[in-house]
Amino acid sequence: MLSALKRLCRNQAERWLFQLRGPEPGEVCLNRRRVFIVPTRAGMAFAFLLLTLFIGAVNYNLGLGFALSFFTGACGVVDMVLTAKNLARLHLAPGRARPVFAGEAALFELHLINRTRLDRFAIWLDFIGAGAPRHVADVPAAGRTALLISAPTSARGWMAAPRVRLVTRFPLGLFRAWSYWMPDVKVLVYPCPEADAAPLPVSGGARANGAGPAGQDDFAGIRSYQAGDPMRHLAWRQIARFDPALGGHLMTKQFESGAAAELSLDFGALPANLGLEARLSRMTRWVLEAERRGLPYAFRLGRHRFAPARGDAHRAACLQALALHGPAGARA
Numbered sequence: 001m002l003s004a005l006k007r008l009c010r011n012q013a014e015r016w017l018f019q020l021r022g023p024e025p026g027e028v029c030l031n032r033r034r035v036f037i038v039p040t041r042a043g044m045a046f047a048f049l050l051l052t053l054f055i056g057a058v059n060y061n062l063g064l065g066f067a068l069s070f071f072t073g074a075c076g077v078v079d080m081v082l083t084a085k086n087l088a089r090l091h092l093a094p095g096r097a098r099p100v101f102a103g104e105a106a107l108f109e110l111h112l113i114n115r116t117r118l119d120r121f122a123i124w125l126d127f128i129g130a131g132a133p134r135h136v137a138d139v140p141a142a143g144r145t146a147l148l149i150s151a152p153t154s155a156r157g158w159m160a161a162p163r164v165r166l167v168t169r170f171p172l173g174l175f176r177a178w179s180y181w182m183p184d185v186k187v188l189v190y191p192c193p194e195a196d197a198a199p200l201p202v203s204g205g206a207r208a209n210g211a212g213p214a215g216q217d218d219f220a221g222i223r224s225y226q227a228g229d230p231m232r233h234l235a236w237r238q239i240a241r242f243d244p245a246l247g248g249h250l251m252t253k254q255f256e257s258g259a260a261a262e263l264s265l266d267f268g269a270l271p272a273n274l275g276l277e278a279r280l281s282r283m284t285r286w287v288l289e290a291e292r293r294g295l296p297y298a299f300r301l302g303r304h305r306f307a308p309a310r311g312d313a314h315r316a317a318c319l320q321a322l323a324l325h326g327p328a329g330a331r332a
Contacts, residue, residue: 022182023160023161023182023183023185024181024182024183025184026093027091027092027093027113028092028093028181029090029091029092030087030091030092030166030179031088031089032084032089034179035084035087035088035177035178035179036178036179037080037083037175037176037177037178038176039174039176040174040175042173042174043076043173043174043175043176046076046174047076050069050073053065053069053072054066054069057069075172076174079174079175080174080175082170082171083169083170083171083175083176083177084175084177085118086120086121086122086170086177087120087166087168087177087178087179089116090112090113090114090120090123090139090166091112091113091114091115092110092111092112092113092164092181092183093110093111093113094108094110094111094161094183094184095108095111095185096109096185097109097161097185097186098187099187099188099189099190099319099323100153100189100190101153101189101190101191101192101193101284102153102154102156102189102190102191102192103153103192105150105151105152105153106150106151106152106153106159106187106189107148107149107150107187108148108149108150108161108183108185108187109146109147109148110146110149110164110183111144111146111147112137112139112144112146112147113139113144114139114140114142114143114144115142116142117141117142118141119141120139120168121138121168122138122168122169122170123136123138123139123166123167123168123170124136124166124167124168125137125147125149125164125165125166126164126165127149127151127161127162127163127164127165128162128163128165128180129162130151133165133167135147135149149164153189155189156190156191156192156280156322156323157188157189157323157324158186158187158188158189158324159186159188159189160185160186161182161183161186161187163180163181164180164181164183165180166178166180188324189323190284190319190320190322191280191281191283191284191323192281192284193284193285194278194281194282194284194285197281197282197286197289198282200263200286200289200290200293200295201263201265201269202262202263202295222235222238222251223251223252223294224249224250224251224252225250225251225252233253234250234251234252235251235252235253238251239251262298263297263308264297264299264300264308265283265286265287265290265297265298265299265300265318266298266300267279267280267283267300267302268300270283276326280322280325283301283322287299287315287318287319287322288315290310291310291315295310296308296309296310297310299314299317299318299321301318301321301325302321302325306318
């Protein structure tokens with residue numbers, strides 16, 4: 001309870017201090033008001049050493065001590081300015097984020113754009129909550145750098161990118177400058193496929209191995225052997241071409257009659273005793289399995305009615321419908 005209250009207070013303080021009001025669309029420029037800077041531990045030790053040197057010069061009236069004190073202090077001020085300038089006027093833009101399955105790490109592409117004549121070095125960045133920043137980037141003058149930053153996923157639906165923190169201690173490490181950015185990018189999280197799903201609901205006298213009782217002479221091609229393929233469909237001529245010393249490779253014949261069998265993935269036909277997420281996971285596994293076997297399949301889920309097809313576009317449409325089905329997908 002105390003930790004949750006502390007985290008809430010910290011988030012509210014950051015919102016007020018850093019003016020964080022939600023995702024920032026488009027390209028963002030880190031102006032000087034968005035860059036904050038504080039001394040590091042090394043910087044505090046440096047200030048203590050500088051103060052000691054100055055007091056010694058005053059007590060003993062050492063001209064060389066005064067010169068060394070002022071020169072060292074000027075180096076500290078220059079380091080503070082250069083550390084702040086390493087982040088200031090840096091442009092940030094979100095990139096693409098490919099869909100993933102629940103439980104996998106989502107990869108967000110982020111672009112750092114430098115439109116000045118000043119090279120930027122050792123900029124560390126990561127999502128808030130990931131601990132110490134894991135990614136470092138150098139951005140050349142009038143150039144840009146792209147990074148892929150990962151974030152864990154747990155639930156299906158749309159997942160917005162967390163807040164990004166950028167940190168730099170360049171060049172001397174006496175000061176730490178940082179800024180925050182809320183990129184306007186999100187990734188679609190598909191349901192996690194069921195590990196041990198039931199067999200595909202193939203009907204019409206066909207089998208899920210790609211062969212049916214009719215039209216077995218309609219040869220469609222050769223594919224890799226899969227568990228359950230009948231022995232009489234093995235392509236011995238193609239198998240003989242592989243060197244047994246390298247482990248060989250089993251190939252099997254594929255027929256159009258079985259591949260054109262009626263395969264319907266109907267969410268409403270699943271057992272009612274399964275929970276919503278379990279049924280979505282099973283449908284996800286069936287979609288992937290049908291695509292792997294090269295079987296055209298119809299898809300029915302709520303208002304979505306897709307005719308039998310296969311391919312990347314059909315697969316993406318089915319998985320997106322599964323990810324956004326119900327209240328959980330709408331809230332994500």
